[in-house]
Each structure stands twice: as C-alpha cells, then as structure tokens.
Amino acid sequence: xxxxxxxxxxxxxxxxxxxxxxxxxxxxxxxxxxxxxxxxxxxxxxxxxxxxxxxxxxxxxxxxxxxxxxxxxxxxxxxxxxxxxxxxxxxxxxxxxxxxxxxxxxxxxxxxxxxxxxxxxxxxxxxxxxxxxxxxxxxxxxxx
Amino acid sequence: xxxxxxxxxxxxxxxxxxxxxxxxxxxxxxxxxxxxxxxxxxxxxxxxxxxxxxxxxxxxxxxxxxxxxxxxxxxxxxxxxxxxxxxxxxxxxxxxxxxxxxxxxxxxxxxxxxxxxxxxxxxxxxxxxxxxxxxxxxxxxxxx
DNA sequence: ATGGGGGCTCCAGTAGCTGGAGGGTCAAGG
DNA sequence: CCTTGACCCTCCAGCTACTGGAGCCCCCAT
Numbered sequence: 413x414x415x416x417x418x419x420x421x422x423x424x425x426x427x428x429x430x431x432x433x434x435x436x437x438x439x440x441x442x443x444x445x446x447x448x449x450x451x452x453x454x455x456x457x458x459x460x461x462x463x464x465x466x467x468x469x470x471x472x473x474x475x476x477x478x479x480x481x482x483x484x485x486x487x488x489x490x491x492x493x494x495x496x497x498x499x500x501x502x503x504x505x506x507x508x509x510x511x512x513x514x515x516x517x518x519x520x521x522x523x524x525x526x527x528x529x530x531x532x533x534x535x536x537x538x539x540x541x542x543x544x545x546x547x548x549x550x551x552x553x554x555x556x
Numbered sequence: 557x558x559x560x561x562x563x564x565x566x567x568x569x570x571x572x573x574x575x576x577x578x579x580x581x582x583x584x585x586x587x588x589x590x591x592x593x594x595x596x597x598x599x600x601x602x603x604x605x606x607x608x609x610x611x612x613x614x615x616x617x618x619x620x621x622x623x624x625x626x627x628x629x630x631x632x633x634x635x636x637x638x639x640x641x642x643x644x645x646x647x648x649x650x651x652x653x654x655x656x657x658x659x660x661x662x663x664x665x666x667x668x669x670x671x672x673x674x675x676x677x678x679x680x681x682x683x684x685x686x687x688x689x690x691x692x693x694x695x696x697x698x699x700x
Numbered sequence: 701a702t703g704g705g706g707g708c709t710c711c712a713g714t715a716g717c718t719g720g721a722g723g724g725t726c727a728a729g730g
Numbered sequence: 731c732c733t734t735g736a737c738c739c740t741c742c743a744g745c746t747a748c749t750g751g752a753g754c755c756c757c758c759a760t
Contacts, residue, residue, distance in 0.1 A: 420737065430738090435717060449725060451738060460686065467685045472660050475716070485682050492679035496671045499681050503664045510657045513650055516616050520647045527640045535636035537643050538629050541611045542604065564706065578708090579748060593756065595707060619747065701760100708755070718745080725738070730731100 415455075416447075422454040426462035433462060441465060441479060461485075473502055559599075563588075566598040570606035577606060585609060585623060605629075617646055 422444075423430045436442045437452070442461045444452040454462075464485060468478045477498055484490040526536040566588075567574045580586045581596070586605045588596040598606075608629055612622045621642055628634045670680040 418738075429718085431718060432716085434739090439716090449738085451725085464685050467687070469716090471663055471685075472657075481682070481685065484679075485686065488677060490677050490679070490682075491675040492671050492677065492681075493673040493675065495679045495681045496668060496673035499664060499668050499671070503661065503668060506657055506661050506664060510654060510661065513616075513654045513657070517647065517650050517654065519615055520643060520650060524640060524643050524647060527636050527643070529637040529640035531635040531637065533632060533634050533636065535628075535634070535639045537636075537639045538625070538634075541608050541615075541625065542629065543611070562707075573749080574707090575749060576747085583747090593707085595756085613747090703760085704758095706755105706757080709753090711752085712750085714749080715746095718743100720743085721741090723739080726736090728734090730733085 417454045417459065419444075419452045419454070422452075422459055422462060425454075425459050426466050428462055428466050436462070436465065439475065441475065441482070471502075472506060473498075477502065560591075561598045561603070563596045563598070566596075566603055566606060569598075569603050570610050572606055572610050580606070580609065583619065585619065585626070615646075616650060617642075621646065 417425065419430050419433055422428075423433060426433070428436075433442070434452075437444065442458055442465060444454050444458050447453045461482060464482060465478050468481055469475075473481065480498060481495065484495050523537045523540055528534070561569065563574050563577055566572075567577060570577070572580075577586070578596075581588065586602055586609060588598050588602050591597040605626060608626060609622050612625055613619075617625065624642060625639065628639050667681045667684055672678070
C-alpha cells in the first residue's frame with residue numbers, strides 16, 4: 413500500500429521521539445522527502461530504516477555504527493562478516509564496560525559497608541576519598 | 557610547610573590534567589587564588605581537594621556529587637549518613653547500569669553466535685535489526 | 701637577546717539528543 | 731468565516747565532563 417506518514421506517525425511507528433527523528437535527519441542518517449507544505453513525508457522505506465536504527469541504538473550501537481549498519485542493510489551484496497565484525501567489536505566494548513563497572517561496584521560496596529551511616533561525623537568514605545596516595549590503589553579506572 | 561605550587565605541579569600531585577583542573581575551577585569546584593603574575597597558586601588545601609575530586613571521579617561520582625561530597629568533606633560536623641546516602645544512591649546506579657549492559661551483552665552474544673561471518677549476504681544480525689515489531693521483544697533497554 | 705617551557709584566556713568540538721521560542725498549516729466546530 | 735488546538739517547521743541553547751587549539755604573556759637559562 414505504501415501509504416505516507418508525517419513525522420508524528422513515523423514517531424509512533426518507529427518508537428522514536430519526533431525530536432530524535434529530526435536529529436537523525438540533520439546528521440544524514442535517515443532523510444525523508446518533503447511534501448508541498450514542507451512537512452517531512454515518510455514512506456515504508458524510511459519507516460523501516462528508522463526502526464532499524466531504533467533497534468540498533470537500543471542494542472547500544474553508536475550512531476556511526478548505525479550509519480555503517482544501515483549502508484550494509486541497503487547493500488544486498490554485503491558479506492555477513494562485515495556486519496559480524498562491527499557487532500563483535502561492540503560486544504568487546506560492552507564487555508570492557510561491564511568489567512570496569514564491576515570493579516567500581518566492588519569499591520563502592522566496600523566503602524558503603526564500612527560506613528556507620530549515623531549522625532556522627534566519622535566517615536570511612538570521606539576518609540578514603542581524602543587518602544593521600546593514588547598510585548598505591550589496586551583499581552582506579554577512569555569513567556567516561 | 558605549606559609550599560605553593562603552580563598548576564603544572566598541582567596536576568602531577570593530583571593526577572589530573574591541567575585542562576581538567578582549570579575546568580574544575582571554571583565550574584566552581586576547586587578554586588585557587590592567583591599570584592601577582594596571574595598564575596593559579598595551589599596550597600595544601602587545594603591540592604587535597606583536587607585529589608579528593610580525582611578519587612571521587614575515579615569512583616564514578618558525578619561532578620555534582622563531588623561538589624556535595626567536597627562540602628561534606630569541609631564540614632567537620634557532617635553526619636556520616638549524609639555521605640553514605642550519596643554513595644548508596646551511586647551504587648544503585650552502578651548496579652542498574654551493569655544489569656542493563658549484561659542484558660545487552662546477552663543479546664549481542666546471541667546475535668554474533670548466529671552469524672556465519674563469511675562472504676555471503678545472509679546475516680541474522682541485519683535480519684534481527686530489520687525485524688518489524690518492537691513490542692514483541694523481551695529486553696530492549698535504552699542506552700544513555 | 702633569545703629560545704623553550706611554562707602559564708593565561710577564549711572558542712569550538714565531542715555524543716546524542718532534549719527543550720523552548722516563535723512561527724506556519726490543517727481540520728473541525730461554532 | 732473565524733477560531734481553536736493539534737500538528738508541523740526552523741533555529742538556538744543546553745546537557746556531561748572534559749579536550750584541543752589559537753594566540754598571547756611570562757620566566758629562566760644560555
């Protein structure tokens with residue numbers, strides 16, 4: 413049937429906020445043609461692409477990865493190894509982030525467990541944060 | 557002995573980049589007095605504060621949390637429960653983030669395992685991303 | 701005097717949106 | 731025919747926590 417939708421309907425169809433869809437167009441990710449009144453005009457193809465991006469983003473792929481995945485999605489002669497490579501790289505990043513956060517979690521749990529949490533001023537958390545040395549610590553990952 | 561240091565020395569003492577220290581001053585986190593030539597001038601107090609923030613940031617506390625923790629650090633009549641509350645809240649956020657990433661990890665691992673990764677165009681990863689429904693999925697967390 | 705290694709400020713950019721101002725468009729109801 | 735309200739549009743600013751660079755000043759050693 414290839415109906416056409418305006419941005420509000422596309423938003424519901426793709427589970428993406430209107431603002432986000434406009435942003436994706438601005439960065440050249442999914443571009444919709446315009447109708448006479450200047451409104452964006454979404455056909456089946458654009459809706460599919462928006463949903464594709466929505467799903468990829470929900471899996472934590474970066475916008476740049478989404479761009480590459482979209483072009484592979486369009487390319488019917490793509491090799492599955494090209495896609496797999498991106499997914500594996502992303503998976504490695506996710507793994508690394510989990511390990512980093514788990515190390516944080518251990519540190520924080522330890523600190524919280526040793527703090528009385530009452531009305532007295534003595535606080536092992538503050539004491540730890542005020543400790544002089546940096547090098548002496550075991551784990552000290554930077555957060556970004 | 558309360559020597560005084562310029563920003564480069566403070567940077568080494570606190571394990572923070574010079575740019576970051578200037579940024580912390582700009583946002584009112586740790587402010588150093590100036591010497592006659594306009595250079596920032598760090599005494600023991602400021603160095604301690606910078607190190608405090610460096611450590612808190614490395615534990616993943618937000619800048620705003622660091623601001624609160626610093627004021628509690630300054631306040632010798634603080635109650636340890638005020639500090640503990642911030643740490644516990646942060647720990648809950650870390651826990652939530654880990655769970656979210658683990659869910660991602662499962663999804664991605666599953667996808668990667670089912671992709672041949674060869675030169676043929678068939679790709680279960682692309683197929684999954686192109687799947688029509690959103691609601692039908694089990695897990696679909698947004699990333700921020 | 702000159703060269704190098706500091707220091708200074710201000711501006712712009714990163715990722716991925718989100719909110720708001722200020723305005724145009726469209727369909728329904730009075 | 732006019733108004734109301736729900737849409738749509740663009741442009742600008744802001745969020746987090748920095749980071750990089752330009753263009754300039756300052757201090758010390760040779």
